[in-house]
Amino acid sequence: MRKIKSGVFGLNPLLDGGINENSTTVVIGASGAGKTTLATQFIRRGLESGQEGIFVSLDENKEQIIKEAIEMGWEEILDFIEREQLVFIDASGRDFATFIKKELPAFVADWKGANARIAVDPLTPVLWSTQDRYEQRDLIGFMLKETRKVGTVLCTLEEHGSAGDLSGNETVIPMYLADCVIHLRYRALDDGAERKLKIVKCRNSRHSETSHSYGIIKGLGIVVQRGGEPAKDDRRVASQVRSELAKVSSNLPKSVQARLDKAFSEVRDSEVKRIDPAELIEDILNEYTGA
Numbered sequence: 035m036r037k038i039k040s041g042v043f044g045l046n047p048l049l050d051g052g053i054n055e056n057s058t059t060v061v062i063g064a065s066g067a068g069k070t071t072l073a074t075q076f077i078r079r080g081l082e083s084g085q086e087g088i089f090v091s092l093d094e095n096k097e098q099i100i101k102e103a104i105e106m107g108w109e110e111i112l113d114f115i116e117r118e119q120l121v122f123i124d125a126s127g128r129d130f131a132t133f134i135k136k137e138l139p140a141f142v143a144d145w146k147g148a149n150a151r152i153a154v155d156p157l158t159p160v161l162w163s164t165q166d167r168y169e170q171r172d173l174i175g176f177m178l179k180e181t182r183k184v185g186t187v188l189c190t191l192e193e194h195g196s197a198g199d200l201s202g203n204e205t206v207i208p209m210y211l212a213d214c215v216i217h218l219r220y221r222a223l224d225d226g227a228e229r230k231l232k233i234v235k236c237r238n239s240r241h242s243e244t245s246h247s248y249g250i251i252k253g254l255g256i257v258v259q260r261g262g263e264p265a266k267d268d269r270r271v272a273s274q275v276r277s278e279l280a281k282v283s284s285n286l287p288k289s290v291q292a293r294l295d296k297a298f299s300e301v302r303d304s305e306v307k308r309i310d311p312a313e314l315i316e317d318i319l320n321e322y323t324g325a
């Protein structure tokens with residue numbers, strides 16, 4: 035099984051090296067958990083290594099997704115769109131059964147074997163388009179099977195109800211059909227947010243089975259803390275990471291160096307105080323050098 039890099043610092047080691055090529059991954063999380071952010075990072079990482087990216091949006095329109103990506107520090111998204119390396123399929127407000135059964139196969143015929151990365155964000159409206167559980171399963175199963183012909187697929191799924199309960203009808207069908215399931219558990223608390231990532235399943239991989247804290251940082255997106263909870267003292271993490279990074283950055287592609295320089299020149303200590311600098315450096319090198 036060939037592994038591809040996820041584009042999320044700290045996630046690849048939890049997935050036994052990365053996402054399986056040509057597999058389907060479902061990312062589940064409540065509103066604000068970071069699903070769109072993760073989907074964007076996944077696509078971006080593919081574009082950086084020369085793959086094509088297809089963003090299927092069933093909810094937000096293209097402009098909104100681009101705007102959010104830019105706000106997260108990814109201005110270059112516009113270049114990839116201009117070069118047509120990144121393509122959007124806006125299916126919001128459409129009849130999903132017709133879209134999936136009629137239009138999608140025509141699209142797949144054009145792109146078959148492209149080894150692209152495909153993000154579907156979010157899958158939820160497809161489930162809501164019918165009450166019939168058999169039809170839900172048929173539509174989701176068909177969609178995953180078709181998109182997989184084009185490359186590696188990542189779908190997001192909204193989590194409703196009490197946080198952490200993944201036994202609901204809406205989550206069970208996609209979870210069952212996907213090869214890999216990642217749960218972004220998000221709880222808004224009085225004094226900030228609690229964010230934990232857990233790999234629920236990952237076929238053919240020795241994956242992590244515990245929960246890992248993660249944060250969302252402008253310019254980096256989701257960053258996962260692999261180890262335990264580091265001390266929450268006020269270390270000067272951002273500057274520490276910057277100086278450590280300077281020592282190893284010659285090993286990284288130029289565009290990545292520039293992106294990290296920018297991200298860390300803007301980041302505030304409070305945003306990264308839960309992050310272990312040594313671990314982050316290791317994860318950055320792992321993402322881009324395979325070390």
Ligand SMILES: Nc1ncnc2c1ncn2[C@@H]1O[C@H](COP(=O)(O)OP(=O)(O)OP(=O)(O)O)[C@@H](O)[C@H]1O
Nearest residue numbers: 064065066067068069070071072105106250251252
């Ligand atoms: N510029 C930013 N810098 C840092 N964090 C940000 C920035 N923009 C958004 N965030 C964080 O990312 C979160 C939103 O992430 P995202 O849109 O990926 O969530 P989502 O799971 O897709 O939500 P929804 O289900 O509502 O679409 C926000 O709640 C916020 O904490």
Ligand SMILES: [Mg+2]
Nearest residue numbers: 069070071155
């Ligand atoms: Mg979203």
